[in-house]
Amino acid sequence: MTRHIPVLLDEAIEAMDLQKGDTAVDATLGGGGHTRAILSHVLPGGRVVAFDADERAIGRFRRSAEADAGLREAMEKGSLTVVGENFSRIAETLRSLGVEQADAILADFGFSSDQIDDAERGFSFRADGPLDMRLDGRTERTAADIVNGWDDEALAKLFREYGDEPKAWKIAQAIVARRGEKPFTRTAELAETVSGCFSDVERRKMGIHPATKVFQAIRIEVNGELSAIGTFLREGISVLGKGGRIAVITFHSGEDALVKRMFAEMSRGCVCPAEFPKCVCGRKAVIRTLSPKFIVPSAKEISENPRSRSAKLRVAEKL
Template structure:
């Protein structure tokens, strides 16, 4: 194990291991005097790398536990680090109230943290019994229990198909409806057992994995928040500012890939047009056309990094586009 890999494995003190730490630091190009927004602070590993490079950092997270942990860890950097509890999709409103300073870089490290997955009381995982919660922060009103016990058959099918890409959605939803008619679901293991009875395990992956993902995404409006954050990034960054997004599943990655592609294409063309037209939504240039993947070494140290992808774009100067 290299020193860098060892740092990556231990830097978050068991709270959350930052993925793609070396690659993120490289592409963010943080340095003295730069202002970086870490939209998903987590354990603070990425933010610490930016701070070590001399940047000022605003760390954002919906989870007060993560915010408190990272703030204590990064307190050694004094007033170069500030924290804000909130959804990264609402960053524009927050920064407007703070004077509207635009950033040199914005990082979004999506999905649920290792700490949230491992804490049974948060209700994200079926590995330990916990309440059906799954909220990433206390400001979220919807819980997993409400989704499972109160949502209609059509609503449950929709999220399992769209958010979980679950091919056996009908069988699982029928089992949930039948069971909740007798008594409501209250715990993660209760729901997981119901799903496993309806769809017996055929390999190492628990048959409830996709269902739990779908419910979590619905509870936290993860995809809607991502789309709003990407759109607002244009107003959060200064020209030359970099947008870095780390995804962990195909749903997120498709949204990010489509956004960066559509905002970086200079010319648009269609067969029925007399000639190509300049893209009115051109705002970014791609710094790396393909997603950056973790190294084999990192995956060996941190298996949860295996599905991670990093996409990078740089905000164009509006005057350059106009010319």
């Protein structure tokens, strides 16, 4: 069973403009909330391919599908295909499944509540576990390698850029001082060192655990998340058919800025100076971004699922 509540579910499904018979991709299966909704809109006649780089997420979904007659049937008939693959390999993976073109693609970045709540994965600042944070166990570098190996400047830059953490420098220095006594091996040790950089008053005012942003930044670095998203957007858009939609949910400013920049680049046509009588650059827009520029969760959704508070949905259509 999943504990993950899908974010911006109705908004994402509407944005994808799904029709019966469509071929759709869910790039981030997680607990399968979005996948189930997508399936219900494309069946009968359609197909969904769902990716997740985390074998444990795939295993959990398969087990829950065994208890769900509709999902079981969809998987047996090939209307739902679940693949344990990084979404950065979307184009070649779809080709290997015989899918040349998709009508709609959804990505809901980040991690699911099931992963964060599993202390053994090392993502949690609340429950103690090994300082790991690897999504894919085949990745060599762990969170502990970064926390114990990077100098203070590199750590501060990481916390600033991927965590939007205002106390990045102070935290980096505290980490370097603490590991001089004993290297970090556990998430609780790191959470405690980061918390120690905030006063009681600051901690009370924050509304989130003081280590939230630092853990997020390290997780993004360990898993190469931004580079995977960049490749996914380029490749995903290349497999969309004309009129196909890509809907992307992000959870922090670094992810959202990347999506916004790549959508803007791909929606720009000719860049020749206005005085040129005809185009010589040959550049053509590949997508058009849809308005509103982005969609955020309603106050009701945020109160029911606080994890959704930082979510932003951007949508583009293939030209």
